[in-house]
Amino acid sequence: MKKLLVAFFLHSVSFSFAQQVSDYKYVIVPNTFVDFAKEDYQLNTYLKTLLRKKKYEIIVEGSKDIPSDLKQNLCLASKADIQNIKSSFQNKLKVVFKDCNDTILSEYEGVSKIKDFEKGYQEALNLAIVKLPLQNAKEIKKPTITKKSVETKTYIVIGEENGEIKIPIDSSKIKNNDILFESKGVTYRLIELAKDKAQLINVQNQKPILNIYPSSKEKVVHVEVFSEKGNYNTLGYVEDQNLIIEFKEGNETWTKTEFEQIKKP
Structure with missing residues (x-):
């Protein structure tokens, strides 16, 4: 996923995940x-x-x-x-x-x-x-996300069948590996959770707002948005090193929101 993020947001090169x-x-x-x-x-x-x-x-x-x-x-x-x-x-x-x-x-x-x-x-x-391989899909479990503090460090705890995975998001530890974006005056951090999964987090309150997954289409990603009315799936696009997400505003209304990448000095 790090290579994916670099390709997407740092160098703006095209990519595609070879799904079978x-x-x-x-x-x-x-x-x-x-x-x-x-x-x-x-x-x-x-x-x-x-x-x-x-x-x-x-x-x-x-x-x-x-x-x-x-x-x-x-x-x-x-x-x-x-x-x-x-x-x-x-x-x-x-x-x-x-x-x-x-x-x-x-x-x-x-x-x-x-x-x-x-x-x-x-x-x-x-x-x-006969040439078609057997179905071998990996079941995607929807994460149950909570937050807790441990010795001033913030963790995202993702519930799993066999326990939980703690993902540290202490900015002092990952500031050289993440990517920052700004939208409507709010700063967001994009971090890697797995090789095929990233998360966009509000830097101020450390609250995750969405998950990002790769797609097979160039410069397009699948997005899971966390909403108080219920999570939903949408699409995201990469344009000029920025991330554009389509958010649901109503039953049939969608609005595009641009997250502009913040250049590191």
Whole structure:
């Protein structure tokens, strides 16, 4: 994460985290595939079966019955599509997986010499999904955040299943490793909590306001905002070494807030 932060905020270079399909617990499957809209050849049903065998949890596109963690963050799911590849004397297709930003994660091709369309396309689909790795998503637990003081040092205590992790945020200890921002007259500190997680903290009251996670899209990050009305997920952007976050103002109202990086002397 330190390299990520340096790349983002100190040098403004582009980046992308190479996430794999296997990093996603859920796969969204559409009701119909554009290339097979006229004749499905039971590919939709067969794809769901094959994905379940690979330990993925299937979400039907448009369904209202989805897990609570996915409701809060649709980026926990990848999206699957089956595309027809024209080929003489063969049934050939491609299964494409994308993330929530429509960035392609992986593509798998399958080819069958069976002349019958239904059996041929199904065999091609099976040969494509064979290449797909087993689902290996790491469960993301929402942190329970409290604060306490120990010998004048402030700690953020993150609740975990097997205990707690104390993250010191004593400015005298980390001032050379963190990044400072200013927004609306308030100073914030960005610190690393893990290699793929950072937190923005109000310097004055030492209160964390949001968590930042990498995305697969260039100069875009996923953000979890801490709110008295309930935490929610949004997106952040990097522009000219500054951080821009979209905050929720109402049910359908969002406001962009810029956090300007403070240059160290």
